[in-house]
Amino acid sequence: MLNKAKILEPANPNKSTGLFGGKSSGILNWNDIAYPHWYKMYKRLVGNYWQADEINMLPDIKQFPKLTAKEQDAYLKIVGLLSTLDGPQTKTALLLSLYATDPSVQSIMAVIAQQEAVHNESYSYVLSSVVSLAQQNESFETGRTDGILLKRNERIQSVYNEFIENPTVSNILKATVYTGLLEGLFFYSGFAFFYNLARDNKMVGTSTMISYINRDELEHSRFISELFRATLGENPELNTDEFITWVYDQFKHSVEQEITWSHYVLDGIDGIDLTEMSAYVKYRANKMLRMFGLSEIYPEHIENPMKWIRAYVDNFDGTKTDFFEQKSRQYTKTSDLNGFDDL
Numbered sequence: 001m002l003n004k005a006k007i008l009e010p011a012n013p014n015k016s017t018g019l020f021g022g023k024s025s026g027i028l029n030w031n032d033i034a035y036p037h038w039y040k041m042y043k044r045l046v047g048n049y050w051q052a053d054e055i056n057m058l059p060d061i062k063q064f065p066k067l068t069a070k071e072q073d074a075y076l077k078i079v080g081l082l083s084t085l086d087g088p089q090t091k092t093a094l095l096l097s098l099y100a101t102d103p104s105v106q107s108i109m110a111v112i113a114q115q116e117a118v119h120n121e122s123y124s125y126v127l128s129s130v131v132s133l134a135q136q137n138e139s140f141e142t143g144r145t146d147g148i149l150l151k152r153n154e155r156i157q158s159v160y161n162e163f164i165e166n167p168t169v170s171n172i173l174k175a176t177v178y179t180g181l182l183e184g185l186f187f188y189s190g191f192a193f194f195y196n197l198a199r200d201n202k203m204v205g206t207s208t209m210i211s212y213i214n215r216d217e218l219e220h221s222r223f224i225s226e227l228f229r230a231t232l233g234e235n236p237e238l239n240t241d242e243f244i245t246w247v248y249d250q251f252k253h254s255v256e257q258e259i260t261w262s263h264y265v266l267d268g269i270d271g272i273d274l275t276e277m278s279a280y281v282k283y284r285a286n287k288m289l290r291m292f293g294l295s296e297i298y299p300e301h302i303e304n305p306m307k308w309i310r311a312y313v314d315n316f317d318g319t320k321t322d323f324f325e326q327k328s329r330q331y332t333k334t335s336d337l338n339g340f341d342d343l
Contacts, residue, residue, distance in 0.1 A: 002167045005101045016102035019231050020169050028103035035230060038104050041223050045111045048219065050212050052122035057129035060205040064130035067202065070268050076139040077265050078190040083123040084143025084153065085182050089116040092160060092179060099167055108223060115216045122213065126206050148264050152257040155250065156182070169235050176228040177247055181254045184221035184288040189262035189277055195312040196271045211312055225291035248297060255285050279305040
């Protein structure tokens with residue numbers, strides 16, 4: 001069992017002797033940390049700062065009633081899914097930081113927690129733009145009432161709760177696996193839905209916001225995968241065949257659940273090929289496994305089968321592209337919530 005890291009322990013060195021269960025004074029000198037390149041990660045995360053109400057939702061307000069009934073239903077269910085997944089992430093990031101004995105991890109997780117809070121706000125923001133309060137509340141109930149989602153989230157709930165109740169390095173590693181799955185796999189069929197709408201010039205405000213959330217999640221998953229690898233490297237006794245088999249099993253199970261969800265919510269959506277979507281989920285799993293330092297499990301899905309998505313989201317090379325013109329883009333900022341001042 002790990003103890004929560006002390007706030008200040010001046011007798012210990014500033015540079016931590018371990019990510020979890022190590023010794024550190026609690027004083028953070030970014031020029032003297034155990035993993036120096038994490039300062040660049042911290043800077044990238046801080047540089048991604050944005051606010052939900054800077055994005056103009058006026059066109060979406062006008063377009064939402066014109067979406068098909070299927071598109072409207074998928075829109076509300078997917079926002080419900082995203083809020084269900086992002087909701088625990090603020091708390092999870094903060095809890096992980098409480099047990100981290102490396103102050104650089106504490107600071108990075110604090111930024112991640114703040115960004116997850118912004119993501120949660122953004123889901124409320126987009127829904128308040130396009131539907132009534134009753135419909136908003138119904139969408140946010142999806143994660144508590146939808147049978148497909150409840151089954152999908154069983155293992156996430158189990159692993160996260162086990163970490164909270166029994167904070168060991170082993171359970172922290174398991175929690176980081178599911179954090180990586182959340183950030184790098186579970187959101188992506190939902191993201192694809194909004195990008196598909198944007199391909200038809202629909203709900204571009206929502207899609208712009210999703211692209212910024214997506215960019216944040218890419219950075220989060222990159223750091224979490226490095227945290228996993230570094231923690232496992234510091235605790236080689238945990239790097240067993242049994243544990244690695246467990247990780248692979250979670251990825252396989254998660255892929256199955258994500259494909260089931262995508263078929264459930266995206267069936268009948270114009271522009272979405274469900275076979276292609278399933279291949280994309282497996283491609284994302286392979287990519288995340290490589291980031292975790294593990295082998296691919298879907299050798300036939302090494303390449304991205306949905307390359308059109310690259311036009312909508314910042315990729316790992318940091319390139320920003322416009323939805324339609326493939327050039328640098330920025331927010332359309334408004335001076336009031338949701339663009340209502342423009343009505």
